[in-house]
Ligand SMILES: C[S@@+](CC[C@H](N)C(=O)[O-])C[C@H]1O[C@@H](n2cnc3c(N)ncnc32)[C@H](O)[C@@H]1O
């Protein structure tokens with residue numbers, strides 16, 4: 583049976599049928615018009631953590647950050663069907679709820695995902711952001727215990743998540759997804775992270791480490807025993823799926839993730855064309871790891887110059903895994919993947 587984003591989640595409809603159709607409708611139009619399906623707004627370059635696998639970390643110059651009202655102009659011009667509000671650490675911006683309101687003033691489109699480490703998340707903030715229009719909270723978790731603090735260089739973070747995530751999940755909105763970036767350090771923990779998601783009552787999405795951000799290959803899986811462990815862990819993950827779609831990645835995405843590590847890369851990237859990044863100061867970038875920058879008005883030039891010639895296959899992060907597939911797959915698998923917290927009960 584084809585997955586559908588239209589069904590009920592434990593009696594709670596996360597995205598109404600009308601809203602789902604509008605999101606998919608806009609996605610289809612964008613696909614045909616070669617407009618981006620997903621836009622990731624990096625609303626700040628600063629961060630509360632210093633993660634070992636990332637090139638962000640600590641304070642940055644924030645004087646040139648786009649003010650909230652400017653985001654409306656970008657959404658009107660790019661017309662994405664899915665938006666990620668990311669960074670750096672987006673919750674470092676006191677006006678992040680205002681940004682979300684500017685992104686979706688009065689419409690269910692774009693479907694909006696806050697990608698955050700949750701160091702600064704509180705219950706009132708979560709409720710304020712939901713009210714502002716966040717549809718999905720993507721919370722990074724690399725280890726199912728306080729090794730997470732060491733990897734993110736943020737003492738006390740795991741304890742904070744352990745106390746907050748289950749409490750907010752118990753409110754019943756079913757909009758929290760743990761985001762686990764698979765590295766050589768946590769490959770043995772893939773199922774333990776799934777256990778944690780179950781224990782906390784939330785969903786889980788796997789992503790894959792790329793050495794492109796930092797140039798460090800130590801966290802990439804390449805040794806035969808690492809690849810065997812990855813396969814063992816993901817085989818078990820496949821047996822744990824159920825009708826609730828709590829494992830958000832499509833089976834084809836996890837299959838491609840294995841291939842990505844085995845091959846040392848993944849060709850066919852659509853950065854700039856199907857998805858793009860808006861930097862904190864308002865420039866367009868093809869992705870968060872390619873730094874050719876273009877003004878909003880020159881998106882077509884970016885597609886021509888960058889996307890048309892792009893040979894990079896150095897990551898398989900979720901934004902790619904959702905958008906490198908065929909149009910049909912996008913409609914029936916990828917979009918429902920993005921809306922997976924609304925796709926329970928298929
Ligand atoms: C760049 S962070 C920005 C949002 C927020 N600070 C957070 O950590 O969730 C977004 C995601 O990228 C992931 N990430 C960081 N470095 C990465 C890398 N080298 N390869 C793949 N994913 C990476 C993080 O684990 C996180 O889930």
Ligand code: SF4
Pocket residue numbers: 629630631632633636637638639669670671699734
């Ligand atoms: S992964 Fe996120 S939390 Fe970690 S340094 Fe990068 S931006 Fe900050």
Ligand code: SF4
Pocket residue numbers: 794851852853868869870871872892894895896897898899902
């Ligand atoms: S594969 Fe694509 S998304 Fe990934 S770093 Fe290269 S250009 Fe960017």
